[in-house]
Amino acid sequence: MSDILKINERISIERVGDVALICIDNPPVNATGQAVRQGLQEAIEVLNADAQAQVIAIYAAGRTFVAGADIREFGKPPMPPALPDVFNVIEDSQTPVISVLHGTALGGGFELGLATHARIGIEGLRVGLPEINLGLLPGAGGTQRVPRLAGIPMALDMALSGRMVSAREALEKGLLDRVETGAPRDVALAAAAQVLAGTLPTRRTCDLATPKDDKALEDTAAMLRAKQAHLVAPHKIVEAVRAAYLPRTEGLAVERQAFIDCMQTPQRAGMIHAFFGERAVSNVAEAKGPARDIGKVGVIGGGTMGSGIATSCLLAGLDVVLVEVAPEGLQRGVDTITKNIDGAVSRGKLPADKRDGVLAALTPSLKMEDLGDVDLVIEAVFEQMDVKKDIFGRLDRICKPGAILASNTSYLDINEIATCTQRPQDVLGLHFFSPAHVMRLLEIVQGAGTAPDVLASGFALAKRLKKVGVLAQVCDGFIGNRILAHYSQTASYLVLDGAAPAQVDAALEAFGFAMGPHKVGDLAGLDIGWMTRKRKAATRNPAERYAGDVADRICENGWFGRKTGRGYYNYDGGAPVPNPQALEIIDAVRSEKGITPRAFSDEEIVDRYMTAMIAEAARVVEDGTAKRPVDVDMVFVFGYGFPRYRGGPLHYADTLGARELVARIQRYAQEDAQYWQVPALLQQMAETGKTFADLNKEG
Numbered sequence: 184m185s186d187i188l189k190i191n192e193r194i195s196i197e198r199v200g201d202v203a204l205i206c207i208d209n210p211p212v213n214a215t216g217q218a219v220r221q222g223l224q225e226a227i228e229v230l231n232a233d234a235q236a237q238v239i240a241i242y243a244a245g246r247t248f249v250a251g252a253d254i255r256e257f258g259k260p261p262m263p264p265a266l267p268d269v270f271n272v273i274e275d276s277q278t279p280v281i282s283v284l285h286g287t288a289l290g291g292g293f294e295l296g297l298a299t300h301a302r303i304g305i306e307g308l309r310v311g312l313p314e315i316n317l318g319l320l321p322g323a324g325g326t327q328r329v330p331r332l333a334g335i336p337m338a339l340d341m342a343l344s345g346r347m348v349s350a351r352e353a354l355e356k357g358l359l360d361r362v363e364t365g366a367p368r369d370v371a372l373a374a375a376a377q378v379l380a381g382t383l384p385t386r387r388t389c390d391l392a393t394p395k396d397d398k399a400l401e402d403t404a405a406m407l408r409a410k411q412a413h414l415v416a417p418h419k420i421v422e423a424v425r426a427a428y429l430p431r432t433e434g435l436a437v438e439r440q441a442f443i444d445c446m447q448t449p450q451r452a453g454m455i456h457a458f459f460g461e462r463a464v465s466n467v468a469e470a471k472g473p474a475r476d477i478g479k480v481g482v483i484g485g486g487t488m489g490s491g492i493a494t495s496c497l498l499a500g501l502d503v504v505l506v507e508v509a510p511e512g513l514q515r516g517v518d519t520i521t522k523n524i525d526g527a528v529s530r531g532k533l534p535a536d537k538r539d540g541v542l543a544a545l546t547p548s549l550k551m552e553d554l555g556d557v558d559l560v561i562e563a564v565f566e567q568m569d570v571k572k573d574i575f576g577r578l579d580r581i582c583k584p585g586a587i588l589a590s591n592t593s594y595l596d597i598n599e600i601a602t603c604t605q606r607p608q609d610v611l612g613l614h615f616f617s618p619a620h621v622m623r624l625l626e627i628v629q630g631a632g633t634a635p636d637v638l639a640s641g642f643a644l645a646k647r648l649k650k651v652g653v654l655a656q657v658c659d660g661f662i663g664n665r666i667l668a669h670y671s672q673t674a675s676y677l678v679l680d681g682a683a684p685a686q687v688d689a690a691l692e693a694f695g696f697a698m699g700p701h702k703v704g705d706l707a708g709l710d711i712g713w714m715t716r717k718r719k720a721a722t723r724n725p726a727e728r729y730a731g732d733v734a735d736r737i738c739e740n741g742w743f744g745r746k747t748g749r750g751y752y753n754y755d756g757g758a759p760v761p762n763p764q765a766l767e768i769i770d771a772v773r774s775e776k777g778i779t780p781r782a783f784s785d786e787e788i789v790d791r792y793m794t795a796m797i798a799e800a801a802r803v804v805e806d807g808t809a810k811r812p813v814d815v816d817m818v819f820v821f822g823y824g825f826p827r828y829r830g831g832p833l834h835y836a837d838t839l840g841a842r843e844l845v846a847r848i849q850r851y852a853q854e855d856a857q858y859w860q861v862p863a864l865l866q867q868m869a870e871t872g873k874t875f876a877d878l879n880k881e882g
């Protein structure tokens with residue numbers, strides 16, 4: 184016999200004899216929003232007042248246990264009860280409370296489990312403390328209870344990496360008491376019966392003492408000071424975990440304060456913008472309609488890009504036909520793919536026993552005719568319009584009706600490419616970022632004739648490849664490279680006018696970029712920009728100040744960066760050191776142009792660079808190349824090493840305000856009115872007080 188009492192719309196109690204089951208039902212991921220917190224607390228209070236309830240088991244409905252606190256509530260006024268208080272009520276319950284976790288128990292969800300008196304994981308469960316990815320730390324007892332159960336090193340590892348831990352590992356480390364199979368409610372009933380029978384022991388986590396490990400704390404703190412000085416949350420995590428030596432009340436107070444401190448940082452706001460932004464980019468009508476089935480993919484071109492794309496498709500379980508023109512090129516492609524797949528195995532991304540099967544799904548070919556039965560072709564050859572046009576014309580004759588024809592071009596006009604086919608509706612751009620099996624961004628470029636189901640297929644493919652697909656319209660460089668082309672000029676102007684490349688890089692790395700623009704240029708190959716400048720030379724606006732002199736001259740020496748051992752830096756093994764001959768070139772160019780070098784502060788470097796980036800990003804939103812500001816932000820976070828904790832260029836722009844940005848541009852325009860122009864959108868925003876966040880909402 185069982186009866187059900189609904190505490191509120193999210194929490195219910197079911198009695199089965201002496202057992203009370205508490206079910207959490209808050210789709211889609213059972214986040215601990217206010218109703219869940221309130222309901223859990225009330226349920227425990229009701230059951231503690233009920234002599235018949237001998238054991239309480241908490242489980243969740245739907246596809247997962249609790250995925251954490253409700254992130255949408257962050258940054259808003261607190262709504263009691265607070266999560267740590269609810270968990271103390273659970274831990275202090277006189278009636279034993281156990282929990283059954285399935286799917287993913289993350290952040291506040293895992294912390295809920297930690298506060299119960301025994302935890303059962305259902306096979307396939309993954310637990311984790313991912314708050315660090317939101318600029319936060321576990322704020323509902325995670326930093327206090329994990330050290331007590333699994334030791335300080337495990338607590339630091341989980342909270343600082345945010346990684347998902349398998350049920351098996353959690354069991355080994357003492358974070359779970361059992362791992363079972365079955366439906367959560369059935370497992371909860373069985374486990375509760377074991378508690379009643381005395382075969383499943385229960386205990387309060389806070390009664391355990393944290394095993395001492397000062398060395399782990401000190402070593403980690405020192406490592407973080409050296410490597411992540413600019414981030415707030417990691418240091419606070421160490422501080423909070425250290426407090427796990429203290430009794431529960433004091434330890435939780437330290438954790439609470441650290442959590443509040445992190446909550447108030449712009450880093451938290453930036454990271455949460457990135458969390459929702461990652462999901463918002465595919466929340467567009469173009470992504471939602473019916474998509475075509477993709478099981479077999481053709482990739483044309485076995486260079487770094489084509490091999491990376493093929494690797495990414497293979498890792499997602501797709502069959503791939505790799506086409507190259509010459510046997511050596513094909514072999515090189517196959518070798519690169521094999522190396523990439525082996526790398527995925529060694530990094531733990533692919534189980535070793537799957538390696539051969541994945542590679543067996545690759546068919547190398549020297550004949551484009553072998554693409555007759557593929558569902559999608561991704562062309563990744565040399566960036567030359569006539570070459571691409573020739574390929575698309577041939578694909579049109581070879582590919583089956585309904586096959587999707589995509590180009591991985593970084594800037595060429597998809598519409599022009601589509602004219603070489605009789606099926607412009609099947610053509611779109613799929614712009615991957617190098618290395619394509621690692622970088623998560625995929626620009627999905629809509630041609631004038633692209634059919635809706637082809638666009639939707641682009642988004643479905645992004646999802647399948649675990650990439651972040653962002654819709655872009657046709658223009659030179661689409662969203663990312665168009666903005667890059669603009670602000671890269673600022674880096675060159677700064678160098679021409681007096682800054683050293685290494686100073687520019689250091690200032691921007693301190694701002695949070697993984698690498699400064701000169702190091703990126705050296706890594707990507709300076710010859711790429713050189714070719715682009717030559718391509719555009721004929722159409723260059725003579726009124727525009729030329730930014731390429733220094734880079735051109737470096738390239739004329741055959742120095743293309745890392746791959747030739749020289750560029751802005753020298754790479755004789757070890758860390759890059761500024762190339763003295765590049766500095767001589769810079770001096771020579773300055774004197775030829777009559778420029779008297781001046782000093783730039785690091786702050787000014789960052790201000791100019793970011794203002795240029797924001798200005799072009801605003802134009803990209805203004806003319807519709809990107810649908811919304813958040814689309815630009817995600818392009819930069821996932822494709823260009825933009826610091827996630829700053830949310831993206833236009834999220835960052837809101838922290839400065841449109842008025843300040845317009846004032847800056849007007850100031851810089853006094854030196855160069857051609858380059859520094861106020862975008863109409865920014866001007867309007869300065870006048871009306873609108874923010875990019877407002878534009879995202881209008882969406």
Ligand code: 3H9
Nearest residue numbers: 214250251252253254255266289290291313321322323462
């Ligand atoms: C925390 O817990 C702090 C505590 O320590 C202390 C507090 C005092 N809240 O990702 P999906 C939405 S911090 C609100 O597409 P999947 C998501 O936006 C939290 N909403 O599904 C999406 O909405 P929509 C620590 C959330 O199957 C929908 O759910 N926890 C939350 O690919 C589906 O999500 C985390 O950081 C949330 N917590 O992946 C875990 N989570 O459909 C964050 C998701 O409108 N979540 N949504 O776009 C995840 O990592 C993934 O969502 C998960 C499922 C792996 C669970």
